[in-house]
Amino acid sequence: MSPERLSRRRFLGGLAAGSGLLLAVPLLNACGGGATAPTAAPTASGQAAAPTAAPTGTAGGSPTAAPTATAATVTPVATGRPTGQTVKLTNVENDSRPLDNKAYENVYKAFREKHPNIEIEFQILPWEQAEAKERTMAEAGTLPDMGRANFAASLVKLDAMVPLDDLATSDYLARYPKSWIDDLYFEGPDKQRHLYAVAWFAGDKAILINKTFFDEAGLTRPASWTTDEFVEAAKKLTIPNKRWGVTIDAAGIGDPWQNFWLCVRAFGGGFVKGRASDSKSPEPVTINSPEFIKGATWWRDLYKNGYAVPSAPTDTYKERDANFMSGKAAMMWQGPWSLIDQRETLKKQGWELAALPLPKGPAGNPQSSGLAGLAGIFSTARKRGVVQEAWQWVSFLCSDEGQKIYSGTNGMLPASQALWKDPQFANDPIYSGYLEGFQNGDRDYPIWAVGVQSVFDQKGVPMMQGLLLNQLTPEQMAQQLQDEVIRFLENNGIKVPRG
Amino acid sequence: MLRKNAVAYLFLLPACVSILFVDFVPMIYGVRLSFYVKNIFRPDYQPFVGLQQYRQLIEDPLFIRSFLQGWYWTIGSVIGSFVVGMVAAIVMNQRLPARGLIRGIILIPWVVPSALAAMMFALLLTSVGLVNTVLTNLGVIHDWHPWLSDPRTAMPALILTNTWKGFPFFAVMLLAGMQAIPVELYEASRIDGATAWQTFWYVTLPSLRSTIMISTLLSTIWTFSSIDLIYIMTSGGPFYATFTLAMFAYVTAFGTGQMGYAAAASVVVALILMIFTAIYLYAYLRHSDA
Numbered sequence: 001m002s003p004e005r006l007s008r009r010r011f012l013g014g015l016a017a018g019s020g021l022l023l024a025v026p027l028l029n030a031c032g033g034g035a036t037a038p039t040a041a042p043t044a045s046g047q048a049a050a051p052t053a054a055p056t057g058t059a060g061g062s063p064t065a066a067p068t069a070t071a072a073t074v075t076p077v078a079t080g081r082p083t084g085q086t087v088k089l090t091n092v093e094n095d096s097r098p099l100d101n102k103a104y105e106n107v108y109k110a111f112r113e114k115h116p117n118i119e120i121e122f123q124i125l126p127w128e129q130a131e132a133k134e135r136t137m138a139e140a141g142t143l144p145d146m147g148r149a150n151f152a153a154s155l156v157k158l159d160a161m162v163p164l165d166d167l168a169t170s171d172y173l174a175r176y177p178k179s180w181i182d183d184l185y186f187e188g189p190d191k192q193r194h195l196y197a198v199a200w201f202a203g204d205k206a207i208l209i210n211k212t213f214f215d216e217a218g219l220t221r222p223a224s225w226t227t228d229e230f231v232e233a234a235k236k237l238t239i240p241n242k243r244w245g246v247t248i249d250a251a252g253i254g255d256p257w258q259n260f261w262l263c264v265r266a267f268g269g270g271f272v273k274g275r276a277s278d279s280k281s282p283e284p285v286t287i288n289s290p291e292f293i294k295g296a297t298w299w300r301d302l303y304k305n306g307y308a309v310p311s312a313p314t315d316t317y318k319e320r321d322a323n324f325m326s327g328k329a330a331m332m333w334q335g336p337w338s339l340i341d342q343r344e345t346l347k348k349q350g351w352e353l354a355a356l357p358l359p360k361g362p363a364g365n366p367q368s369s370g371l372a373g374l375a376g377i378f379s380t381a382r383k384r385g386v387v388q389e390a391w392q393w394v395s396f397l398c399s400d401e402g403q404k405i406y407s408g409t410n411g412m413l414p415a416s417q418a419l420w421k422d423p424q425f426a427n428d429p430i431y432s433g434y435l436e437g438f439q440n441g442d443r444d445y446p447i448w449a450v451g452v453q454s455v456f457d458q459k460g461v462p463m464m465q466g467l468l469l470n471q472l473t474p475e476q477m478a479q480q481l482q483d484e485v486i487r488f489l490e491n492n493g494i495k496v497p498r499g
Numbered sequence: 500m501l502r503k504n505a506v507a508y509l510f511l512l513p514a515c516v517s518i519l520f521v522d523f524v525p526m527i528y529g530v531r532l533s534f535y536v537k538n539i540f541r542p543d544y545q546p547f548v549g550l551q552q553y554r555q556l557i558e559d560p561l562f563i564r565s566f567l568q569g570w571y572w573t574i575g576s577v578i579g580s581f582v583v584g585m586v587a588a589i590v591m592n593q594r595l596p597a598r599g600l601i602r603g604i605i606l607i608p609w610v611v612p613s614a615l616a617a618m619m620f621a622l623l624l625t626s627v628g629l630v631n632t633v634l635t636n637l638g639v640i641h642d643w644h645p646w647l648s649d650p651r652t653a654m655p656a657l658i659l660t661n662t663w664k665g666f667p668f669f670a671v672m673l674l675a676g677m678q679a680i681p682v683e684l685y686e687a688s689r690i691d692g693a694t695a696w697q698t699f700w701y702v703t704l705p706s707l708r709s710t711i712m713i714s715t716l717l718s719t720i721w722t723f724s725s726i727d728l729i730y731i732m733t734s735g736g737p738f739y740a741t742f743t744l745a746m747f748a749y750v751t752a753f754g755t756g757q758m759g760y761a762a763a764a765s766v767v768v769a770l771i772l773m774i775f776t777a778i779y780l781y782a783y784l785r786h787s788d789a
Contacts, residue, residue, distance in 0.1 A: 014508070014512070015512060015515060015516075131753075132753030132754070135539055135753070135756065136753070139539075154539060154540060154756065157539065157540055157541070157542055158539065158542055159542075241642060241643060250737075251733075251734055251736055251737075252734070309626065310626055310643070310645040310648060311625060311626045311645040311647070311648045312648065313645070313648040313736060313737035313738070314645075314647045314648045314653070314732075314733050314734075314736050314737050315648075316734075319625070328626075328627065450540065451540040451756070454754060454755050454756060455755070457754065458750055458754035458755050459755075462735075462736060462738050462739055463738075465736050465737040465738040466737075466738035468737075469649075469650060469737055469738055471650070471738050472738070488755070491536075491538060491541075491757075492538060492540045492541050493541055493544060
């Protein structure tokens with residue numbers, strides 16, 4: 001070997017030494033516990049509406065119950081910081097409709113008048129990827145400081161959220177319907193239930209209709225209707241190859257499953273025997289039932305008989321909304337997420353928007369969760385020592401004042417019962433179906449079946465597609481889905497008794 | 500001399516360290532993860548299970564289906580992109596007016612972000628999209644067809660999209676290869692009276708063998724492990740009709756939170772591609788020696 005050449009052994013030795021040095025740098029940095037800097041907030045890009053129903057399937061309270069709480073007050077909390085020192089926070093949101101962005105702007109403007117020392121950058125993680133991304137960020141410790149907390153169930157398991165028990169007063173929580181409050185609590189790393197979220201907007205489901213098409217077809221708008229009457233209306237509203245009675249979304253997360261599940265529940269199907277909200281400990285799962293099969297069959301037959309837009313198997317909520325807004329379909333299941341926007345868009349085309357209650361099946365017209373928009377504080381704020389400041393924002397957003405500004409801008413329903421009597425909501429007929437629906441609300445699944453929404457989204461929705469495409473019968477779907485749910489729960493350490 | 504060589508190795512050091520930490524460390528961690536049950540809903544329960552998750556994969560009918568559909572997706576896309584890319588390369592290699600402009604236009608699909616391409620084609624292929632409108636007006640079909648919602652046409656529609664997106668890569672590689680072919684070979688074939696097709700088949704194609712080998716190998720690896728177009732256009736539906744192995748790994752990890760199981764699927768994807776690469780290279784080298 002020539003003494004002038006670097007040998008392979010010496011090179012590899014040098015490489016190892018260099019790698020060790022480079023590895024030491026991030027390790028030392030991690031030990032130092034550097035604060036996570038707020039990330040720049042990309043501006044909203046006006047993405048299509050996202051389903052915003054809470055995955056926890058909470059029970060709705062009575063919209064007519066007199067509010068029992070006085071206006072919530074947020075206790076100013078000493079931060080130990082020098083007065084006037086600016087604190088920068090990041091807030092995450094999953095929806096990005098233009099009116100939602102405007103609503104945030106208006107709330108932030110009002111917030112800054114009260115808290116000029118707190119600056120907030122707003123991030124948007126689109127709904128479809130939000131849960132996966134937030135889980136990944138939680139593992140990496142790079143979550144924002146606070147924001148939309150609809151995935152609290154999985155984030156709490158990763159110890160990625162801050163309990164709010166010492167921050168939210170009982171008066172603050174009493175503004176919500178009693179049955180919702182339980183759903184703001186999750187089991188933390190210490191196996192105890194803590195308050196991890198508060199709510200700023202509500203919503204369940206109604207049938208949005210193109211009233212102009214209804215009038216043209218000679219249909220009257222009923223105060224309530226049955227599943228058979230719904231099918232008749234869909235049939236009359238269908239003009240082959242031009243317009244369909246209803247648009248169904250059978251792809252994506254959130255809305256597709258929730259809308260399907262409403263049909264199943266209308267026929268008496270359910271996760272357990274009885275109300276899911278009342279089930280507090282593991283009991284036999286009853287997904288595989290004759291009632292489920294009837295509900296699934298009814299839903300499938302809308303498509304099979306040609307009353308639903310043919311692209312349903314791969315339509316997400318975006319395509320569903322587009323089908324409705326473009327006049328391709330006359331009806332759709334929808335929450336009160338962008339009613340103002342939808343009403344204006346239809347009006348520009350000479351059409352009128354209206355909302356009808358869900359059709360009643362043999363088991364009535366059970367509603368989904370009334371509890372929709374949850375906000376919470378992530379562990380990043382704890383690491384950075386800005387929990388108090390984050391709470392200032394979260395509590396303001398979810399206060400009556402914040403909700404009034406937010407919902408007043410984008411037309412969503414506020415979560416505070418007192419605000420349901422506001423003329424904007426109480427006097428507008430389009431909200432009546434939603435407000436009445438809160439009375440029939442129930443969780444989609446019991447509180448002990450933590451994370452099972454992911455099974456519905458990842459396994460249940462493809463089965464819905466199989467149902468539409470005749471590759472799966474309702475009986476097969478009922479059995480397979482129940483098996484998947486039980487397997488998931490048992491893999492997560494939840495022993496499910498057999499019925 | 501020593502200093503000269505040492506400096507060269509020092510320049511290589513950052514790249515080596517980067518490859519080590521960006522490629523090898525995550526790979527090793529992924530392999531390690533595949534031997535543990537790691538479910539994000541149960542962070543306190545991560546037992547070592549050895550090869551159990553691999554056994555589960557083999558017994559999972561969805562895994563087998565995803566494996567086969569992954570090859571359907573890959574082979575269809577690579578062949579489609581290669582054929583169209585070859586045609587484009589031949590066009591770009593001609594002495595045409597505005598050749599530069601033509602080359603620029605041909606490269607457009609490559610520079611369009613995948614997400615945008617996916618959304619664009621999804622819109623074109625909807626029930627009332629341009630594709631249906633044109634085909635019904637031409638009388639090719641009588642009723643609107645939901646291309647992405649029909650299991651029979653969903654995968655071909657995705658392959659068409661990927662072909663559009665991927666052909667410029669082949670076009671560029673093959674064009675570069677064509678321009679390296681000695682002109683004398685073409686002159687000789689012209690003197691011998693060869694037709695255009697004979698020239699292409701006996702002169703151009705053999706000369707491009709190594710370029711074709713490298714580009715198809717790379718394209719196969721990238722396509723087999725890609726999910727962007729599939730995720731945006733069909734999310735693996737309808738009813739798993741476009742579910743590939745890469746989608747299986749992604750949905751298992753980020754949809755159902757089963758990180759360990761997804762890591763096992765990812766390891767399998769890597770092994771499949773390594774075996775494929777080995778067989779491909781062996782066949783090519785053997786043919787070269789012959």
